[in-house]
Amino acid sequence: MENMNERKIRVLVAKPGLDGHDRGAKVIARALRDAGMEVIYTGLRQTPEMIAAAALQEDVDAVGVSILSGAHNTLCPRIVQLLHDQGMNDCLVLLGGIVPQEDIAKLKSQGVAEIFLPGTSTENIVKFLRENVKPRE
C-alpha cells in the first residue's frame, strides 16, 4: 500500500535560452501533473542561474529542460553545475528537444540524466522519473 504521506515527486519544467517554442514544455507539465506529480513551470527565457535558484526554492527532485534551438551544449552543463554547486546532487536534470545524436553522450557525461528526443511518449518520461528520482529520507 502506498503511504498516504508519501511525498509527491516535484519537477521544475524549465525553458532556458531565447527559444519560445513551449508546446512541448507545456504538454509535459500537464502530463506530469496528470500523473500525480507536482509541477512548477518557469515560463520562458530563464537563465541557468534563474533555473537553479527556482529548483532550490521549490525543492524539486528533477529539472526538465526543454530546448529546441540548438543551445543545449551551452545551457545544460551550466544548469547541472549550478545545481551541484548548491548541493542538489540528487536532483535529476532531464533534457527534451532537438538534440543531435553526437551531442547525447557528451551531455550525459556532463551530468544530464536522460535526453528525450521528439516522438517520446509522455508515459516514458513519467516512468523514468518514478524509477530514477531518489527517495527522500
Add this chain to the structure above:
Amino acid sequence: MSETKEINSPIDEAVDRWTHETLEPTLRKHPETKKRFESVSLEEVDRLYTPADVAQLDFSDDISFPGEFPYTRGIHPTGYRGKLWTMRQFAGFSTPEETNARFKYLLKQGQTGLSVAYDLPTLMGYDADSLLSEGEVGKCGVAVSSLADMEVLFDEIPLEHVTVSQTINAPASVLLAMYLVVAEKQGADWKKISGTLQNDILKEYIAQKEWIYPIRPAMKLVIDTFEFCTEQVPRYNPVSVSGYHIREAGATAIQELAFTLRDGLEYVDWGLKAGLDLDRFVPRMSFFFNAHNDFFEEVAKYRAARRIWAREMRDRFGSTNERTLKLRFHTQTAGVSLTVQQPLNNIVRVAIQALAGVLGGTQSLHTDAYDEALSLPTDRAALIALRTQQIIAEETGVVNTIDPLGGSYFVEALTEKMEAGARDYFRKIDGMGGMVAAIEKGFPQREIQDSAYQYQKAVERGDQVIVGVNKYAIDNEENQVPTLVIDESVREHQVERLERTRASRDAGAVANSLEKLKQAAQKQENTMPATIEAVRAYATLGEICSALRDVYGIYEEPAF
C-alpha cells in the same frame, strides 16, 4: 437515427435507400475498423458525403468562379495556368556570408523568391555580443545585428528584382529599415521593390512567443509600418498574418483559421483607428498558413479562408474593392509533423502537404526539408524540398485546371464546416472586445494548449498514427542522415564585425538618432523615419530595441 429522420428530398431518400439496402448488410458482415474516423484535428469525418451535405450551398453565393467573390475557388481567373505559385524556400543560418551563398545557390536552382530566417537573438532584438545571445548566434537562422550584416546578406542580390520575405516580428520595423537602406544603397527604387515582412506580432503572444514590448505599443509599431509602406513602399507587403506558428503550437485546423483571420481583422481595425484608408492598406496585407497532414481538411481550410476574408471585408468593413476582398497567402509544410525517426519518410509527408497547399490555391510555398526535425537543412535536403515543388508543378498535372477539388461533396461540406467553426470563434473573440483583449485574457493561448494536449493523448493512445514513431517503428534504428552543424565560431565572427562597426561609425550621430527615435515613440509619432535614420547611422539592432524598450517597457507573459 435513420428511422426517425424526416425524408424531405429525393437525395435524402436516395441516401436512406442506399443505407438500408447496400450499406447496412455490409456493415453486419464486415464492421468498419474504427467506431469514429477523425481528422488530425480530431474532428469526426463522415463515411460518405453526398449532394445532401451541400444542399444548403448556393453555387453563385458560396462557390462561384475563380477571380470572383467570394473567391472560394481562388483569386486568379486563370489559377496556375497563368502563373505558378512562387517557390520560396525559407533559408538562413550561421553568418550573413553563408546565408548569402545559400540564397545565390537557391536562385541558381530555379527558386523564384527569397525568404530569410533570422536567429533567435535577432528575433528577440539582441546583438550577437549580448550575454543573452550566448549559444544562440546563427543557430536557428542568420545573425543580423546591424546594417553592416544586412549589406553582406544581400550582397549581389538585386532587391529591385528579387522579392524577399523576412520572418521577423517584434523588431520587424528595424529589419525593414535595414532592408530599405540596403536597397537604396544598391540604387533600387523603393516604389518598385516588393517583398513581405512577417511583422505579425499578435501570433507572437498567441503562439510563437518571440515578443519584446507589451502588446499595445507593439501593435502601434506594426501600424507604423503599414502607414509608412503605404506611402513610401507601395508594392511591399508589410504584414504576413500567420497561422503557421499557431498550428505548430498545437492548434486544430479550425483554430488556425479562426485565430489567424481574427488577427487579420484586428490589424484592419487598428489601421482604421490610426486613420489609414481601408482600400489602400488592406490590399497589401498577406497571410501565411500551415499545410498539415490531413489533406482534405487543409484544402478546405484555404478555400474557407478566402471566402471568410472576402465576406468580412464586405460585411464588417463595407469594402467593395476587389484587391481588399482577395486574400493572398503563403503556405509552409508542417515542421511539427516531421519525425526524427526514419527521416526520409518526411520527403513523402512534405510532398502530400505541399500538394494540399497547391490544391488550396496558395500564392507561394515553402516545402520543409526532410532533415528539419534534426537540424537546419543541409544543401541536399533543401534541394530535394525545392524539387518536390517543381515535380508537383511540372509533372503531376494538378495545375492544369483551377480548383480541381471544388464541387467535391466532401470538400465543399468541409469548407462550410471550417467557415462555421471560424465564425463561432469570431463571435467569442468579438464578445471579449477583440483579439488584443482576448490575448490579454489568455483565451487563444489556452485553446491551443488544450488542443496540443488532446492531440498528444490521441497519439499515445494510438488513435493518431505517426508512421515510424507509434507504429512501424524500427528498434535501434541505424541513424542518421547527415546534418548541418553550426559551431560556436559564428558568434566570434559576428562579434568581430559588430566591434568594427561600432569603432568606425559616428558615435554622435548614433546617439542623436536613438534620442530622436525615443521622442517619436513617446509622442506617438510614426517611428519609421527615425528608425531608418538610426539604421543609416549604423545603430545596432540591440541599441534600437533597447531605446524602444526604455519607452514602451517589456512584455511579461501572465501564467495561464
